[in-house]
Amino acid sequence: MNKMNDMLQIKSVRGNRIETQGVMVTPLSKAIVVNLPIGGFVWNRPVGIEVEKDQQIKRIPIIDVTLIAQLGIIAFGMFLTIAFWLIGRKKLGNIKKGV
């Protein structure tokens, strides 16, 4: 289990605070680290910022619009392909039955 943990790590990292105009901003990121004996891979992405003003802490998420759009297009394309395949099978079944 420990070996597995060494190989795959998911880290939530808090960056250094930035202070300006009475606002304290802390950047937050999430990193996926894959550590293999023949190499490795790191995927680090911003997840949001923590804004501290007047002793109130607010978390603003950072949304990756490009990634969401890409995944949405691929998912929609797969859905359409499967839907057309199912319709085609149904039509073929009806033709064979003579309906």
Place this chain on the structure above:
Amino acid sequence: MTEGIKLISESIPSQDKANELMEQLIAVADTKSVYSDPVESGEYMVLTASEVRVGIGFGFGGGAGLEANEGQTDQDQESLPSGGYGGGGGGGGGGVALGRPVAAIEIGPQGVRVEPIVDPTKIAIAFFTTLVSMFAMMSRMKRGMRRM
């Protein structure tokens, strides 16, 4: 003779160098690689947030050996003088690093704003790739149905 073997084994790449490389890779997992240094302009402060992907792969190997004299066994080679020794080692590797801006963070008198950065080229590539894959799949399905 033993010094010769030591010299050869030192010349062969070791796991230590690979570990050093891996430590440098893990350093990418820090927030400093994702968020830029803030830039001040008048009352505003701006910093960018980017997605970073880094991957590396490597491999190495090596070997050394002694020239065996006639009638000399492997165990004798350490103690008895032989004709000579030789060895070699080598390694190779490759890597890729990708970065893409995700959002711009603006800190101003009105407060903090997160402005997403959209990459239309990537979206267009995903759209056309999906479209081509769909048509290819559908034409294969049509051909398969015609055969039935």
